Amino acid sequence: MSHATATEEAVGFQGTALAESISAVLTRLSLDDMGAKAQEMAINDLIDMTGLCVAARNTDYIASLIEGWDGEGACTAIGHSRPLDAAGAALINGTATHGEDFDDTLEGAPIRVGAMVLPAVLAATERFHRSGEDALRGMIAGMEMVCRFNHVVPGAIHKAGFHPVGIIGALGATAGAGVALGLDARQLTLAFGISGSFASGIGEFLTEGAWTKRIHPGWAAQSGYRAALLGRSGYFGPRTVFEGARNIFKVFGRDAKPNYEPLLKGLGEEWLMEKIAFKPYACGTMIHPFIDCMIRFREEGIAPERIVSIECETGEGLVDRLWEPLAVKHRPPSGYAAKFSMPFCMAVGYFDGDAGLEQFTDAKAKDERILALAGKIRYVIDPNNEYPRNYSGHIKVTLDDGRVVEYRQPHFRGGAREPLTRDELVAKARGNxxxxxxxxxxxxxxxxxxxxxxxxxxxxxxxRFRA
Incomplete structure (x- = not known):
């Protein structure tokens, strides 16, 4: 009898908890059970993720993170020469994937998905020399659980001041690493219980555009990896991590009433992760349709000096993170902060016809032409806006001759209504x-x-992918 089993019996471990039910399903699924479409989505996400790891390799925040990590081993931070321990590789790859805000998202209940799961799975399978098939199973299982966990208290974790990527991500990374390493149902249940205590990430990065947002998925990835190892060894974690009196959704979602139906309904048969969306622009996802409108307006060839004002109809849920405080959003303090400024992203899209990695440097954030146009952009709340079910964009441009030009973008390009193709994702990865x-x-x-x-x-x- 293992130490965990003995402890469980001593405290009267009875009944079936949600973590046990979830673990029972995930650990028995074969790759073929998961289906071709789920496998295709996982590979698409891997293509996107690995390119993003390389794109961030020369940034100051990744250099600082590598310097500050003292773990040595034989695992790979993609694009870096120094071998790391598995937790360090998961941390660096997860942070790099999310660092430029160019990674995937989930429509309907917004959260990043691959940045937490894929680095955990890659680190676990590299460290223990598992197969690519093991890795693919883990990726699909972990991404699926991120999607499902994020539907339990949608929006509540953000509202409570936490970053869902760091909370939900630790759980998804645990599922991914656990399945990839071949944990049985009891071990994965223990790992879930442990990962609830590893979850973390506060939203204070919004104040100054601090680097902590970037590290949240990396920390979740290494937490999930470590939780999987501890669960495998029999370390006793609470099986009621999802529904107990102090469960993770209650603690991080405060007064929200959890809806547990998404956790088990169709699990192993229906795949929410097939709806993951990929970004064409390197900034906040909800901004993308507004950028599309500005790029279409740019094609009219109207000089920026002729623009008197730009009014945008927007969803109320976008205001706190992307519009306010408006004075700061008009003049973001850095290239990174500019990624979360609706006015800046729209203005740079007008001037450059794009909003990729080159558009969010600190130098661009000080470009007075861009800032002057950003300062003319305002918002009004549209009570009928579909956010978060759908991301749409709108601009109403008033010109100096009194003419008004208006554009709408009905959905997010890269999402379910207009997904990026495999060829487009490959091209994006090559560019990164x-x-x-x-x-x-x-x-x-x-x-x-x-x-x-x-x-x-x-x-x-x-x-092979160290450099």
Missing amino acids: VAYGGLSPQFADDLLRFCLDLRECPDMGMLG
């Missing part, structure tokens, strides 16, 4: 590898690894 300073050959090899993941005999092959 080039932005990170590595060669087309490196990009070719990395893409081939992602596309052939299921056939990989040993995930130790990730070591």
